[in-house]
Amino acid sequence: MTSTAPADALFALPTAPGAQWWRSAVIYQIYPRSFADANGDGIGDLPGITQHLPDLADLGVDAVWLSPFMTSPQKDAGYDVADYCTVDPLFGTLADFDDMLATAHACGIRLIVDLVPNHSSDQHVWFQAALAAAPDSRERARYLFRDGRGAHGELPPNNWESVFGGGAWTRVQEADGTPGQWYLHLFDPSQPDFDWTNEEVRAEFRRILRFWLDRGVDGFRVDVAHGLIKKAGLPDYHPPADGGSMGGDAVDVPYWGQPGVHDVYRDWHDVVAEYPGDRALCAEAWLPTIEQTALWVRPDEMHQAFNFEYLETGWDAADLRAVIAESLRAYAAVGAPSTWVLSNHDVVRHASRLALTAENPQGTGIGPNSPGKPIPEVGLRRARAATALMLALPGSAYLYQGEELGLPEVIDIPDDARQDPTWFRTHGERYGRDGCRVPIPWVADAPAYGFNDTGAAWLPQPVQWADLARDVEAADAASTLSMYTTLLRERRERRLGGGSLEWLDSGPDVVAFRNGNLTVLANIGDQPVAAPPGRVIASSGALAGGLVPVDTTVWAETD
Structure with a gap:
């Protein structure tokens, strides 16, 4: 295995211990209504989150991103906000929030809250x-x-x-x-879009930012960050028939990625900079190219932007090498880290997505009548390998609750139990996002698998959840949870997030690179390949006779 990159072609990101934590952090997304339910009403809440923060500390994450918990009619699961400076009683109180934040900080975990500036609730x-x-x-x-x-x-x-x-x-x-x-309303009729050319709107969101920063939050994930400014004149537009719902694969969309939106985030950057502790802004911005996405993290704008092009890349060695190389090049050119991600509350979980056998545009979802349903064992094997590959890359990484358990997309949700607006607005033509939002399992033999004590759950949990519950996986050294825990520990100890990447030549069906003294090899072909030299410290699957099986990633320590 030889290096194919000259010294001046190595990709590196500057880091400083204790500063700019977001450059290399692993951030865990909590979807509050599906994480843990302390009061037993079937919907997760802030006290439930607080109870399980020590579990996240044991997992080894650096920060938590909390999806919306603010006052809302819940027409779109909280992404329709009626009051930006209160907690919805469904989730608790401001006192519960303060307790959760203090507990997170005591556990060494930073807290990022979701902010929804493109639109409000019609009840605002x-x-x-x-x-x-x-x-x-x-x-x-x-x-x-x-x-x-x-x-x-x-x-x-x-x-x-x-x-x-x-x-x-x-x-x-x-x-x-x-x-x-x-x-x-780019989304549901209950979600009217703000006019961000109006200074009164801009002033109001500066106030909202300061409200939460004053309470001690460590940053904001910004929902639909690319949608605030619309093209002058609001011209007609015909999107591609097979395009994703958020516009990441379409160019020149009059309501996505307009140049004027950057002025908003320069303003927000100044607000956040008023506070100590490297508070961070992360953009949910679906854009056609990595080059365009990198513009969102220039030094005077946001600190992170989700690398959705990486998320949407298929399980193909050449494509993965290309997207990783372009990401590191483009983000480094503006002095920023790449922010890697494989799953979130809006996309099919990668334990299913990577084994789909038909096209499935973002936002479509999968259900009982979907073509090309995933092959479960292939999906889990590839998901573990994909995560092991991602967590070895320099930069920051986001995890979505339950992926550390290997949870797949839930496909067989009854029609009358579905709640995503997409399902209703398309009259059942698109299943939407309910399948990745089902409450996660904690205890195999408890009501609602430990989600609460009553057995209630706002979306039905499948019987397979018992085998994937956290208590079962914690006792199994070969489980997905154990793999994640090992990877996160080694990533932190070796400071891989602040490292550099040197490509290694290992054949067309392999992604291989060196980060520090760690050699990483992902076998994405259909035949076993030779394991890299050195001591194996982590692997997404068992090695056999010095060979790395298909759909397997291995980490090996070299001198």
């Missing part, structure tokens, strides 16, 4: 005021209200489609009872 006081106000009023100027087209305004202002299916405009009834203006 601002939108209710807009509905009661007249066209061209200050109240309506906070949102994107427009007159309709047609002789009587009966047609929407343009042809845009909602991410959840159907049109992106809804017409309101004016105070006198007549049909009136239309408002834009």
